[in-house]
Amino acid sequence: MAKVRGAIVVNTQICKGCEVCVPVCQEKVIGISSDVNRKGYHYAYMKNPEACNGCTNCGTVCPDRAIAVYRVKVAT
Amino acid sequence: MEVLDIIKPENQVFCKSQLMTDTPLSYCPGCGHGTANNLIMEVIDEMGISEDTIGVAPVGCSVLAYDFMNIDMTQAAHGRAPAVATAIVRTWPEKYVFTYQGDGDLAAIGTAETIHACNRGENMVIFFINNGIYGMTGGQMAPTTLEGMKSSTSPYGREIATMGSPLKITELIANLPGVYSVSRHALHTHKHVRKAKIAIRQAFENTRLKKGLSFIEILSNCNSGWKMTPNDANEWMVENMFPYFPLGDIKVEGKLKV
Amino acid sequence: MSELKLMKGNEALAEAAIRAGVDAYFGYPITPQTEIIEYLMTARPENRTGMVVLQAESEIAAINMVYGAASTGKKAMTSSSSPGISLKLEGISYLAGAELPAVIVNVVRGGPGLGTIQPSQADYFQSVKGGGHGDYKLYVLAPASVQEMADFVEDAFDIAFKYRAPVLILSDGLIGQMMEKVILKDQKPRLTDAELIEKQGNWAVTGKKGRERNIITSLDLQSERMEARVHRLQKKYAQMEQEDLRFEKINCDDADYLIVAYGSSARISQKAVELARAKGIKVGLLRPITLFPFPKQALFELANQVKGILSVELNAGQMVEDVRLSVEHKIPVEHFGRTGGIIHTPEEIVAALEQKIINNGSFRHHKTRESSIL
Numbered sequence: 001m002a003k004v005r006g007a008i009v010v011n012t013q014i015c016k017g018c019e020v021c022v023p024v025c026q027e028k029v030i031g032i033s034s035d036v037n038r039k040g041y042h043y044a045y046m047k048n049p050e051a052c053n054g055c056t057n058c059g060t061v062c063p064d065r066a067i068a069v070y071r072v073k074v075a076t
Numbered sequence: 077m078e079v080l081d082i083i084k085p086e087n088q089v090f091c092k093s094q095l096m097t098d099t100p101l102s103y104c105p106g107c108g109h110g111t112a113n114n115l116i117m118e119v120i121d122e123m124g125i126s127e128d129t130i131g132v133a134p135v136g137c138s139v140l141a142y143d144f145m146n147i148d149m150t151q152a153a154h155g156r157a158p159a160v161a162t163a164i165v166r167t168w169p170e171k172y173v174f175t176y177q178g179d180g181d182l183a184a185i186g187t188a189e190t191i192h193a194c195n196r197g198e199n200m201v202i203f204f205i206n207n208g209i210y211g212m213t214g215g216q217m218a219p220t221t222l223e224g225m226k227s228s229t230s231p232y233g234r235e236i237a238t239m240g241s242p243l244k245i246t247e248l249i250a251n252l253p254g255v256y257s258v259s260r261h262a263l264h265t266h267k268h269v270r271k272a273k274i275a276i277r278q279a280f281e282n283t284r285l286k287k288g289l290s291f292i293e294i295l296s297n298c299n300s301g302w303k304m305t306p307n308d309a310n311e312w313m314v315e316n317m318f319p320y321f322p323l324g325d326i327k328v329e330g331k332l333k334v
Numbered sequence: 335m336s337e338l339k340l341m342k343g344n345e346a347l348a349e350a351a352i353r354a355g356v357d358a359y360f361g362y363p364i365t366p367q368t369e370i371i372e373y374l375m376t377a378r379p380e381n382r383t384g385m386v387v388l389q390a391e392s393e394i395a396a397i398n399m400v401y402g403a404a405s406t407g408k409k410a411m412t413s414s415s416s417p418g419i420s421l422k423l424e425g426i427s428y429l430a431g432a433e434l435p436a437v438i439v440n441v442v443r444g445g446p447g448l449g450t451i452q453p454s455q456a457d458y459f460q461s462v463k464g465g466g467h468g469d470y471k472l473y474v475l476a477p478a479s480v481q482e483m484a485d486f487v488e489d490a491f492d493i494a495f496k497y498r499a500p501v502l503i504l505s506d507g508l509i510g511q512m513m514e515k516v517i518l519k520d521q522k523p524r525l526t527d528a529e530l531i532e533k534q535g536n537w538a539v540t541g542k543k544g545r546e547r548n549i550i551t552s553l554d555l556q557s558e559r560m561e562a563r564v565h566r567l568q569k570k571y572a573q574m575e576q577e578d579l580r581f582e583k584i585n586c587d588d589a590d591y592l593i594v595a596y597g598s599s600a601r602i603s604q605k606a607v608e609l610a611r612a613k614g615i616k617v618g619l620l621r622p623i624t625l626f627p628f629p630k631q632a633l634f635e636l637a638n639q640v641k642g643i644l645s646v647e648l649n650a651g652q653m654v655e656d657v658r659l660s661v662e663h664k665i666p667v668e669h670f671g672r673t674g675g676i677i678h679t680p681e682e683i684v685a686a687l688e689q690k691i692i693n694n695g696s697f698r699h700h701k702t703r704e705s706s707i708l
Contacts, residue, residue, distance in 0.1 A: 007082035018106030018299075018306040024266050041105065049079050056090040057266035063110025064101050065092035072087045074077060127543040130406070142549045148539035150405035150550035153428050156398035159390065163402030163410065164539075166386045167358050168527070171541055189398070192391035 006054020006071045010044050015066040017041035021058035027051035030058060095121040099143045104211075106306020108296025109137055111263040112205055113144050116176070119276045120147065125284075129172040130164055132157040134186075136178035137211040155186025158193030158202065165200045172283050174201040180210045183219040183245040190249065197254020197288035201279040204246065204291065207298035208317060215301035219243040222316055227301065242320060246293045250327045256288040258327035262295045264310035268323075287330075295321055337518045343483040344369035344510045346518070347413070347439065347503075350484035352379040354491060355522040356437075357408035358386040360399035364418045365451040366507035367441035371413070383524050393418035397425030397438070404434040405550040407530050407538030409491050413439035415507070416457050417448065419465075426500055427466030430567065431552025433537075435494035437487065438472075439503045441510040444675040452675025453507035453598060456649035461504045462625045462656070469564050471571050472502040473578070474625040476596040480514035482623075488519070493578060497570045498537070504625060506648070508598040508677065571626075580623035581632060585611070589618030591691060592636055593683070594657050595646040596622045599671070603646050606683035617687060625653070630660040637661035642691035646683055647671045666691060 008029070015037065021044055022030050031047030044067070046052060054071025095117040103109045120126050126147050133141040135154035142149035152160040157175035165173045182190050182204050190202070209227055210216040217230040220242045224233040234242070250258040257279065261272035272294060279290035295317050297309035304312060325333050341349070348370045351359060361371035371389060379385035386403075390396035396412045403410035414422060419440045429436050442457045444450035459465075461474050473493050475486045483505060490501040525533065531540050539548050554560040585607055586592065595603040600621040610617045620636065622629050637643070642665055645654035651669035658667045670686035672678040 005077050005082055007079045009083050014100050016105035020106045020264065020306050020310070023307060046079070054082075054087075054089055059090035060266040060269045061111060061264065063103060063105075063107055063114070065096065065110075065114045067090070068083075068088060068092075069090035070083045070087040071089045072077070072082050072084075128541045130539050130541060132402070139553060142551065146547055148542050148547050148549075150402065150539050151432070151553055152401070153398060153424055156394065156401075156425070159395040159398035160402035160405070162388070163358060163360065163386075163399035164406055166388060167403045167408045167410075168406055168540070188391050189395050192395065 003074060004053050004071060005074050006052040006069065007049060008046060008052060008058060008070070009068045011066045012037050012043040014064050015041060015043040016064060017043055018063065019044070020061050020063065021067060024057040024061050026055070026057070027053060093118040093121050095126055095146050097144055097146045101144055102140050103137060104300045106297065106299050106309070107137070108207065108263050108294065109205060111269065112203065112294050112296065113138070113141060115263065115269060115273055116174070116203065116276060117145055119273060119280065123277065123280055125172050125280065128170065129174070130168070132161045132164070132173070132175040134175065134177045134181040136181045138176055138178060138205065139212065141176055155181050155184070156189055157181065158186065158189040161200050162193050162196065162198050165198050169199070172280055174203060176203045177205070178211065179204070179206045179208065179218045179220040183243050187245070190245065191252070194249040194255050194289050194291065195252045197256070199283055199286050199288055201283060201290045201292065204293040205296050206293055206321065207296040207301065208242070209298050209301040211298045211301050215298070219245070220321070222320055244321070246291065246326060249291060250332060254288055255327060256282055256290055256330050258291045259325045260293040260295065260321060260323050262313065262323060264297065264313065293321070295323070336520055339516055339518060340513055341480060341516050342369055342511060342513050343477070343480045343505065344441065345373045346480045346484040346516045347487055348373035349377070349518055350487040351411060352377060352383060352385055353519055353521050354488040355383065355409065355524040356385055356411055356487070356491070357524055358388070358403045358410040360388050360390050360396040360410070360412050362390050362393045362396050362414060362418060364393070364415045366443055366453070366510050367413050367415045367439070369510070370439070383521070385524065393421040394425065397422035400436045400438070401425055401429055401432070401434060404429065404436045405432070405539050407534030407540060411437035411439065413441065415441045415443045416445050416454070419457065419460065423466035426472070427468050427470060428552050429500040430470035430472070431468060431563070432550050433498045434500065434550065435491070435498050436500045437490040437494055437503065438500060439505065442504065442506040444673065450675040451507065453648060453677065454673065454675060455506055455597060455599060455647045456652070456673065457504065458625065458647065458649060458652040461502055462628070470567055471626050472500055473497070473574055474502045474504050476504045476623060476625050477509055478597050478600045478621065479509070480512065480516045483509060484516050484518060488522070497574065499570055504597070506598055575627040578624065579627040579629060581629040582621040582623060583632070584619040584621065586618030586620065586636065589616050589640055591615065591617040591687060592640045592643045593617060593619045593646055593687065594622070594633070594643055594653065595619065596625060596653070598677070599646045599648055602678060602680055603683055605680035606687070609680050610684045610687060613684070615687070615692065628656050628660065633657060633660035634662070637664045640665065642666040642668070644683070644687050644691055645669045646678070648677065649673060666694070
């Protein structure tokens, strides 16, 4: 069991589907949805939610700050 | 543990700065301008100086910066932000003043203003976003367009013989005594963003300590101008721009890094 | 205590700026007005009033420095001469579009191009018809003496802040370089930052303390909003015409003929009026003090009284067009003026009045006029 669990919330309306967050996520959490937002952008989402450790790499590089990151300690 | 349990407010460790407005950014998807705008506001917010900061937005992709940056800002004519900022800092010496300019604005039409504001060592911060092209007007050659790099006004690639070589304006101004600190950064990975954030904070610290001119160049992709996807553009930037415009400190505490 | 001094026009203007509580002056050398920045650098007003004085790298940088200081509500000004003013026109258009108070001084020299360094009034169109791009006008004050060079600085700032608009003082090399008695007013204290924020904090970018943030811009990509902005500017100009028109009438009550002249030409024309009256020609002088707003109504009324008007300007004929417009071609309006930096003499003016207006029986109303200087 991971000592820490993380999760991201993507603001799907302001995400522009630029995918810059994808390569910086070491845990390969983020995928690009086949759905589109109202502007026609395929937005990012947590493809592998369990793998997320809340490291904030994705949030840091997102040009539109569309990603909020959460992290919580988990009792081992 | 369910995702819903994780994403409780108390568990939030990162989000958009409250110093950024809710206006969606006008920048193209994946553009470094967005990251730069946000990062600067994050630093200003963390330093608690938003009420004493005045920004100067130029002409270029970032002309609408004041729609996104929730601080007092004035819009300068193309190339003239360093002059506009000079007057603000001279008449309000206790304020934090910064300009936020692109390569065309700072290194083409505004070359004289850039050099002389630096030479006077104005106590302010110049942010220089270098994406090697004129983005707003649709991808024309800029002073920092690399040799062989195509643009709408160098369709066969930049030719040194007829168009001159890419201008290293940052190294140029670093030699001016009035310039206190100079560094070059990128924002395409979390490591680079964190390093840039430290430099941005240091720059505003320099202003607080009245050390003179702090100059931060940020290399950026230009996806629409370069006609690449954001990640491809970032890779291209690493392979092509980094060798010509090396990252790192160029001048620290008034001394050139050898 | 006000002081009586003997000063050059340029220097009187510089001293008056300090005494008017100006916050910042940004300049650049160009004959015939360099004395202004030289005087300010020597006087070091930062020690007297805290006023900032800076020599910029170019006229373009200087006007943008004015834009910067004006954005924060400070009283900022610059000065230059004709070619330098051409370089500043983009910045001036920005000042008008962003609705910023500022004062610009043009000590005019002969043009076009590098021209000459002697006096001229050939920048009339550039000054009065906007000059830069877009639907804007400048409030233009035209000093005709060293005293007015001094007095008009404070007047200009009053108008600039009343309307939040750039104001131009249109002088020339003669007025700038000559020495005359001048009464200088007492020192008016500069506003403290707190006083300024209280007065201008609702629009100026002084740092968003205790309020929403302010933005200074002339950009509006939404046409409806841009149109509203343009209309707001036109309303200001209409109000200027209503409330802040200034002109002077000399010997007009019994005049059969009229001379219209401003600045240095007005001084010389006063002598011409004397000479003409000595010859039995009853001529009066109308001196516009503001070139915009222009004294249209006064001219329209005088056109019912006089038989012809001579517009005397040190140029090839510019204000003459506005005089014709004002009198709606009811009576002959002709131009006389030396150019190239040559100053016309009172005798030349009287001769021109006789030759072009009095003896010129045929009223060539609709015929195209051959150039007035040939």
